[in-house]
Amino acid sequence: DIQMTQSPSSLSASVGDRVTITCRASQSITSYLNWYQQKPGRAPKVLIYAASSLQSEVPSRFSGSGSGTDFTLTISSLQPEDFATYYCQQSYTSPALTFGGGTKVEV
Amino acid sequence: QLQLHESGPGAVEPSETLSLTCNVSGGSISSSSYYWGWIRQPPGKGLEWIGNIYYSGSTSYNQSLKSRVTISVDTSKNQFSLKLSSVTAADTAVYYCASYYNVWISYYYFEKWGQGTLVTVSS
Numbered sequence: 733d734i735q736m737t738q739s740p741s742s743l744s745a746s747v748g749d750r751v752t753i754t755c756r757a758s759q760s761i762t763s764y765l766n767w768y769q770q771k772p773g774r775a776p777k778v779l780i781y782a783a784s785s786l787q788s789e790v791p792s793r794f795s796g797s798g799s800g801t802d803f804t805l806t807i808s809s810l811q812p813e814d815f816a817t818y819y820c821q822q823s824y825t826s827p828a829l830t831f832g833g834g835t836k837v838e839v
Numbered sequence: 840q841l842q843l844h845e846s847g848p849g850a851v852e853p854s855e856t857l858s859l860t861c862n863v864s865g866g867s868i869s870s871s872s873y874y875w876g877w878i879r880q881p882p883g884k885g886l887e888w889i890g891n892i893y894y895s896g897s898t899s900y901n902q903s904l905k906s907r908v909t910i911s912v913d914t915s916k917n918q919f920s921l922k923l924s925s926v927t928a929a930d931t932a933v934y935y936c937a938s939y940y941n942v943w944i945s946y947y948y949f950e951k952w953g954q955g956t957l958v959t960v961s962s
Contacts, residue, residue, distance in 0.1 A: 733902060766948040768886075775935055775952035776886065782946045819886055826947045827874045827891040827899040827939065834885040 734758050734822050738832035745837060751807040753835045755820035760800045764824035767796055767805045770834075771816045779818075780805065807837075815839060841866040843936050843953040850959050851930075857923040857958055861936030868917045869894040874939040876949065877910060877921045879932040887932075891939055892919055926960045933957050 735758040745751050755765065763783040768776035778787045780796035783803060793808040807814055820832040847859035861875070868875065877889040890900040892910045900908050904923070912919040923930060933955040940950035 764946065768949070770886075775937075775955055776949070777952075778948050778950065781942060781948040785942075787948075821886075821888075821948070823947045826945065827876075827893070828901075829888050829891075829939075829947075831878075831886040831888060 733828075734761060734825060734830050736820055736822055736830050736832035738818075738820055738835050740835060741833065742836040742838060744839065745810050746839070747810055747812055749810045751810050751814075751837060753805045753818055753820075753837075755798075755803045755805070755832050757801045757803075757822055757824075761822045761824035763799050764822055764826070765796070765798065765803045766821045766823060767794075768819045768821065769814075769816045770819065776819060810837070841938055841951045843938060843951055845934060845936050845953045845956040847956060847958070849957060850961060851926050852962050853927055853960055854925055857921070857926050857930060857934075857960070859921045859934055859936075859956065859958070860918055861920070861953060862916075862918045863938075864917070868912065868919065869914050872941050874899075874941075874947070875912065875919045876937050876939045878935045878937060878949070879930075880935070880955075881929075881932040889921065889923075889934075928960050931958065931960045 737756045765783045767780040770776040784796045817836045842864045851857045874891040876891040907924045909922040935955045937949040937952040
C-alpha cells in the first residue's frame with residue numbers, strides 16, 4: 733500500500749498569512765494527488781485534483797504543486813473561512829486509494 | 840446535481856454487523872464516470888477509506904478492513920451498501936458515502952459526499 737504522510741499535523745497562522753502544507757508519498761504517484769478541506773461537523777470538500785488543478789468554484793488563493801513523491805498545498809493569503817483541516821489523497825492506485833493523516837490549520 | 844445520503848442504525852453492538860445504505864439522487868449510479876465509495880472518520884481523527892464499488896459490482900477494499908467488509912450495489916434502487924462485520928469500539932466513527940469521479944484519463948477524486956452518519960459501537 734502507498735502511505736501518505738502530511739506535515740505538519742497542525743499549524744498556527746493568522747489571517748493574511750501564506751500557508752504551506754506538505755504531503756509525501758511512500759512511492760512515486762506522478763501527479764495522482766488530491767487535496768480536500770474539512771470543516772468541523774462537515775464532509776470534506778475537494779480543492780485540488782491531479783496535484784495542481786483547481787476545482788470549480790474554489791478560490792484562486794488555493795494552489796497545489798508537486799509530482800512524484802512530494803506535494804504542496806499553498807494558501808496564498810489565509811482567510812477566516814480557511815481555518816479547517818486539510819487532507820491529501822493519492823489516486824494513483826484507483827480505485828484503491830489512501831488519505832494522508834491531515835493538517836489542522838488553527839488561529 | 841448529484842446528492843448522496845447515508846442511512847442506517849446509529850448504534851451497533853460489539854461483534855455484530857454494521858449495515859449502512861447510501862441513496863444516490865440527481866444522477867444514475869450506473870454512470871461509467873463514477874465509482875462509489877465509503878469513508879469513515881473516528882471522532883477527532885482523520886479520514887480512512889473503506890472501499891469503492893463500480894456499478895458492475897467490481898469492488899476494491901482497504902486491505903486493513905478487507906476481511907470484514909462487503910460493499911454491494913443495487914442499480915434498480917440507485918443505491919449502494921456497506922456491511923462491516925465483527926465490529927468493536929474501534930469501528931465507532933462517522934461513516935460517509937461519496938462519489939469517486941473520473942475527471943479525465945485515469946484521474947479520480949471524491950466529488951460529492953453524503954452528510955455522514957455517526958455509528959457508535961457499544962453494548
